Amino acid sequence: MIRLNKYIAHHSSYSRREADRAIQEGYVKVNGEVETNPATQVEEHGSDVWISGKKVAPKDKYTVIVYNKAKGELVTKKDPKGRKTIYDTLEKKYRHYIPVGRLDFASEGVLLLTDASRVATALMESDLQRTYKIKIKGEITQDMENAMLEGMELEDASAGAHSHSKITHMTFKPFIGYQIQKNTPNYSILKVAISEGKNRELRRFFAHFGAEVTDLKRLSFAEIELNNLPTGKSRFLTRSEYSALAKFLKEEKKAKEKEDATSK
Structure with a gap:
């Protein structure tokens, strides 16, 4: 329902x-x-x-596109304040497409959209790998690395959150992986892979350690990458990407049916 x-x-x-x-x-x-x-x-x-x-009515067939979101765009159909949204940039034929999760106003990179809510839901709720390139103020500390490796739970994760967010408690799973590309007292750059897409998760994570995220770009969602797609442009999934998605959806459906059967 x-x-x-x-x-x-x-x-x-x-x-x-x-x-x-x-x-x-x-x-x-x-x-x-x-x-x-x-x-x-x-x-x-x-x-x-x-x-x-x-x-x-929903369609049985579905289409998925990759959009290279620019900074300064909201992932919503309309903004009461009149700010720019992704639908101002996307072609009108994608007006009814559903974004798979969110990238906040100041973030950029891979954003998937689909015309099928079941596909959007399955991808949003999945633990598929999301990879990001991040720039933070200050250096990467041992405490940050420990939390990336072990995960952490915060009763108050409001630092780094949107000012209107009502979410405070947050559990962060261990990162799938991370790679430090630059580590200096002024700023640091790292590549991280996580399996969740919670509300401003990475900004909250690093804000807990007093480090502001100044740049955040999603490089990939599962195996789907930008493939040199310019900012503000979109593309259809490739044949191999569609095949991988179809396999994932089939496995998810089987797992759900099995779960439903055991719960009865």
Whole structure:
């Protein structure tokens, strides 16, 4: 089941706010009945949803694109403050595509988008490797390295977070790996690989040690890289990338079915 406003935002060009407004103003029908509550739960592959006389439905086939996000773009369909979003740069035909996770305003690099919410969810919730290049103020300390190797849990992880974030407690899994490329008292550069995509995870991690992240670029998501893709441009997955994704989705589906069967 999925919230009605989220269903519409995932499967149409409507933003979440636009979906809320359309629902509340009576433009949406679910299974033939007008529905005015954005929080109503619908079946993603079973409910009949129409908005302003047009059917909204998920597609069995899916497309995934790689976008090289620039700094200074928000990963959202619309910003109340009028700031630039990725959809201002992307071609209009990708307006309804769902971002796989987020890169914050000041971050750049690999961002995957798809027209299938099930694919987006599977990738976001996966422990697939995400690789980043990071520049921090100051030097990399032994305490930082220990935490990268062993993981850590913070009751207060608000340092490095967005000012409006309500998330405080955070558990950081051990990094898959890291490589120190430069380590000086003024600034340091390192390449890290992690298996999560939590809210400003890396900025919070290094802020805990008093180190501000000044540059953050995602180099890859799983095996998917930019492949010389210019900033602000997008590309389709290659055949081999699609094959690897299809294999991953098949394995995830099997694992979920097995989990569901054992829980009954």
